[in-house]
Amino acid sequence: MKLAILSDVHGNRHALDAVLEDIALVGVDATLALGDFLSGPFDPVGVVDRLMGLGIPMVRGNHDRYIAEGRDDDWHIDAWVRGELGPAHLDWLRSLPLNAVHEGLVLLAHGTPRDDAIGWLDGMEGGNAVLQRREHVEREAAGFPYEVLVCGHTHVPRTVKLADGRIVVNPGSVGLPFDSGSPDAHYAIIEKRRSGWSVALHSIPYDWQGAAKLALDRGYPRWAEVVGSGWLKPREL
Numbered sequence: 001m002k003l004a005i006l007s008d009v010h011g012n013r014h015a016l017d018a019v020l021e022d023i024a025l026v027g028v029d030a031t032l033a034l035g036d037f038l039s040g041p042f043d044p045v046g047v048v049d050r051l052m053g054l055g056i057p058m059v060r061g062n063h064d065r066y067i068a069e070g071r072d073d074d075w076h077i078d079a080w081v082r083g084e085l086g087p088a089h090l091d092w093l094r095s096l097p098l099n100a101v102h103e104g105l106v107l108l109a110h111g112t113p114r115d116d117a118i119g120w121l122d123g124m125e126g127g128n129a130v131l132q133r134r135e136h137v138e139r140e141a142a143g144f145p146y147e148v149l150v151c152g153h154t155h156v157p158r159t160v161k162l163a164d165g166r167i168v169v170n171p172g173s174v175g176l177p178f179d180s181g182s183p184d185a186h187y188a189i190i191e192k193r194r195s196g197w198s199v200a201l202h203s204i205p206y207d208w209q210g211a212a213k214l215a216l217d218r219g220y221p222r223w224a225e226v227v228g229s230g231w232l233k234p235r236e237l
């Protein structure tokens with residue numbers, strides 16, 4: 001079984017198209033998507049229309065929930081995104097589950113399986129993303145007996161092996177590369193082999209200038225800087 005994992009598109013259609021094109025080149029059995037699809041001043045309608053047409057397993061992110069619920073006290077951009085969407089888009093956002101299981105082997109979550117707004121593998125210390133304590137990573141996995149647990153939310157690509165051999169994989173962010181040092185789009189390929197699951201974390205160059213221009217045109221220069229450099233932190237938006 002060979003699967004593509006993508007997360008945290010944040011309305012960046014340029015990055016999403018590049019990742020889906022790369023996945024098509026690689027060839028996979030299925031693509032799984034982990035939420036925070038639309039929150040960003042790029043092309044949320046283009047992203048939601050493309051995603052709704054894919055018919056792939058997906059879970060919601062915390063910002064998908066905020067947009068659907070009408071909450072914008074976390075990121076003000078969520079109010080702008082909500083204004084761009086139609087009723088069918090909002091119904092689709094509301095239909096996304098907190099978790100999903102693919103083929104009985106892979107658990108999909110955005111943050112952790114119980115909370116879409118908590119970082120599973122990375123946390124923030126002094127404004128920097130750092131590997132979470134082992135107890136936290138193991139505790140959040142308790143009660144979810146699947147070979148692979150995939151998550152997003154932190155935008156930091158990482159693979160962790162649990163004490164019992166299960167793995168937790170975060171593919172990083174497709175469309176909003178916080179603190180990664182590169183504007184590239186990130187996603188993961190996981191493959192079940194005789195010796196276990198292999199994980200490949202991919203970094204894909206794409207037309208980030210096109211995404212940055214959209215953010216600038218809409219009056220969001222910091223967002224343009226994030227997609228253009230990959231050096232900003234979430235709190236610097």
Ligand SMILES: [Fe+2]
Pocket residue numbers: 008010036061153154155
């Ligand atoms: Fe996100």
